[in-house]
Amino acid sequence: MRAVQVTEFGGPEVLKLVELPDPVAGPGEVLIDVERIGVNYADTHQAENSYLAPSKLPLVPGGEVVGRTADGRRVVALLNGGGGYAERAVAAEAMAFPLPEGIDDLTALSMLVQGATAWILLRKNVHLDAGESVVVHAAAGGVGTIAVQLAKAWGAGRVIATASSDEKRALALELGADVAVDSRAEDMTETLLEANGGKRVDVVLDMVGGTTTDQSLTALAPFGRLAFYGMAGRKQPKPVEPRNLLGHSTTVAGMWLPHVFRLPGNVFGTALTELFDLAAGGAIRAIPGGEYALADARGAHEALRSRGTIGKLLLDPTR
Structure with a gap:
């Protein structure tokens, strides 16, 4: 599969498009055919190893994707430790959230991390x-x-x-x-x-x-x-x-x-459900910040670090 990999820590220049073996889902995990990838400011810290959670090389950045499981479910998923900048990704089943009808990829990815934050x-x-x-x-x-x-x-x-x-x-x-x-x-x-x-x-x-x-x-x-x-x-x-x-x-x-995942109760799930309901009802909306080809992940990071972007940035794994 095509993926963006980091083999040395640094700025946007360390993001390289490569061919990697498909990931394999283990017990309690799900393999997702990725349709869109969310880009977060935290990804830029992950690539330079300045994030709160230390990164390990080699690394495929990215913590959120929208796509379909093998049984056809459309989900938005949080990934543990990266792996999102790729055509396929593995997530814990509990972190793959079913998407309501009418919630598009941009809205799903806008609400997953940034909306919940x-x-x-x-x-x-x-x-x-x-x-x-x-x-x-x-x-x-x-x-x-x-x-x-x-x-x-x-x-x-x-x-x-x-x-x-x-x-x-x-x-x-x-x-x-x-x-x-x-x-x-x-x-x-x-x-x-x-x-x-x-x-x-x-x-x-x-x-x-x-x-x-x-x-x-x-x-x-x-x-x-x-x-x-x-x-x-x-x-x-x-x-x-x-x-x-x-x-x-x-x-x-x-x-x-x-x-948040250490708190009692399903705080994150409650947040996500309420955000999707608000979006479906028109009370809040996602703001598109630009869609980049997977091959141009570097461009997305450069744009984020320039502080010149608005809204939510996405990567398209088909390009």
Whole structure:
């Protein structure tokens, strides 16, 4: 089969199209003929071995696919440890979720990781209350586009989106944000306060890192919460000192999606079911970010790392 393999860690240049033997499903697993592959920012960290879970070489990146099982079921699947950038992939049966009628490949893959991330951030990390102000950094990205829509659907009082271009800010407003500001603002604290009518903000969803995180923390209201779920800027924020948290009774949370599967009950399944229902009813929608040939996985990673993309990026394994 055709697959993209990494044999040395690095940037997009290490992604190479190769021929590999078909994977074999073991007990409790299912073999999937892949129709579309989801691309996540985490994949870029996986390729350079900077992800929370260490990578091992050789590596086929990719953690999510849509396709059909041998018995004809259409599923969207999470893969353990990669293997998604290929014509065929193996997933644990429990991680292959049946797709409802009317849910297309783009929507399925948008909701699987990025939609579920937004759902868990808002429901489990920050426990959003109706009427609260919510800042969504990188609001035109895969998680951001869903988070803006969910926050509005769940009664946020004011949604403040940040994005780096007029096009991205216009998209965030179209999706329901009340105001959209430039993510490159020199003083993000002041920018967020101004966007919130001079008041401190209640909730921040942050996957940027660096000074964006630092300045967002200082914009939090008493009992405000910042949920940190990535570091696209690849720069560490300053260490958080407990005495500074006392200053405004603020909370800083972190979220890594694999930990959700350690929770009691089927939290991930609940999130996915609700997201598919919302999408089917038109309350939220997936935003296409571009479809790349499997042979051009490097191009997809270059686009993601440039921070110039919107919505959800896909790979087509037939090309």
